[in-house]
Amino acid sequence: MTAPDHKLTRMERGAAMTHPIAIGIDLGGTQVRAGLVDASGAVVAHAATRTDATGGPQAVIEQIHQLVREVAAVVVLERIAGVGMAAPGPLDGDAGVTLGIPTLAGFSGVPLARLLEERLDLPVRLENDGIAAAFGEWRFGAGRGLRNFVYVTVSTGVGGGIVADGRLLRGRRGMAGHVGHMTIIRDGALCACGNRGCWEAHASGTAFAREGRRRAAMVVGSILAAHGAALDGQIVFEAARKGDPLARALVAEEAQLLGIGIVNLLHLYSPELVVLGGGVSNGFDLLHAGIVAQIHAAALAPFRDVPIVRAALGGNSGLVGAAALILEEPDANSSQ
Ligand SMILES: [Zn+2]
16 A cells, blocks of 8 residues: 555544553654554554655654654643654664664664654654564563563564563664574575575565565466566465465465574574564465474474464554553663
């Protein structure tokens, strides 16, 4: 769906006035979204725009300022505890500094938390989007009440966040959970990070679509062939649901690749649950059996019964989680 320039929905206006509230921002390569989030995790106002991917940090900061003004319009400013911002890593979540966002120009070494605080006149916390999404799912989604779970997002790339022994794992500089850069295949496909064989290079939505395009051009009779360069993961899922043999084979391979990485995570963290989010989780019903089969084939026996579920907050895990971090840990990387 193409994003309208500014979209704003307002709900539960009365409720927003009487509860603690924070703004969550989800900065992505395609869209930047803002939500006003209350203490129950409800998004009471939402606005989004297409990210100015080439304009540099100053242009993006202005976009965020505009979105914050829109979502903040439904409450008096004094009620807003701050702004939690989820962005693609690697970023220094302790210092509030982006270290480079592959899809956005000019974000290497940018003190984004401080710059936004100055522009918005509100406390700002910057967090890796995988970590923020894990927190959102822990507080309000599929991981509620658990002491150990792993969140994996599979979309343009592969990211993650971990809750271990009842704590959100942040690691040195808030960089824990870059699960997409685990090497799963020696001398495998080239990753955006420069290495070969990363989980992201083989199992991301980008890789899934690329493999679909490559194979569709080779197989006679597949309904995928008609899509040419426009073929994406969602089209493969739709074709698999219609029984197309190539699409079904692609989905089975994607499930196995996801399973290989998830087995590593089971062995590393011993979670009670693995939560799958991101655009590829739209095909969760098709992928689930293949992921489970790979776990049964490759995980140590005591790890094989860990459930794999779909994220409960959908595309809002990161936005809601970033806002929830502000409500629960407001001073984590504020520059004051
Ligand atoms: Zn990589």
